Amino acid sequence: MRVLALLLTTGLLVTACGEAPKPAANARVTLKLDLPDDGGSVREDRVMVQGTVSPADAAVRIGGEDAEVDGGEFSKEVALEPGGNVIDVTATSPGRRPATDAVRVERDMRVDVPDVVGQELDQAKTAIGKVGLRTVEDDRGSWLDRVIPGTDHVCSTSPDAGTPVEKGTTVTLVIQREC
Structure with a gap:
């Protein structure tokens, strides 16, 4: 009984009457993009992507490459193609569900x-x-x-x-x- 009570209070197992035990839903990584503005336009051939992530030790990939994460803040400079660009951002942490986002940036060639x-x-x-x-x-x-x-x-x-x-x-x- 003590084991069942411990498992129920820690959230490791969720059961219903007559059902097999299921693992509890993992918390999701929190991801927030600060720069650049979504839908913005730049003339440079590169743009800095910055934001925050929780937990602070989560791994972040921007445009398919690892970003530097320090204390929950991340940044990475990304090369842009002429015209419209979509930059994918993914954050992962062991034991949590990943978070994804994207930012759209127009490279103005004028x-x-x-x-x-x-x-x-x-x-x-x-x-x-x-x-x-x-x-x-x-x-x-x-x-x-x-x-x-x-x-x-x-x-x-x-x-x-x-x-x-x-x-x-x-x-x-x-x-x-x-x-």
Whole structure:
């Protein structure tokens, strides 16, 4: 009788009248994702996945690879493919049911139009080319600017500086000797 009472109070066996003993349901590992925001968008080729897990010694796998767990906090940097990415996270601990979650992250492949206003034309074209964009010139100078030697400067761009665009987009450089 004492053994049965001990087993019932510890939760090791659950029985009903006339049924065979069954093991009690194991507690589930608790998993909480903090970073990145689900459904978020980044331009980098990697993202840091962070969160907490309980028990603190649970093992965590992110994207199929082991993550570092310290005091119940975990983190791992994950490589991203262009476009949509789904990163699976699994936490396990002996004697507990595993926990799983996933985070969706969009890798935005656009680039920002560089700020080249005020630069000499050649410098501006080089800076824009370095980020994978093309240029076309809109010369607003007078006929004297074409006859008298001098250096053209960028007075404005279209699209404006800081605008996110797809690589290969053509940026119009409005140029004159003096803006």
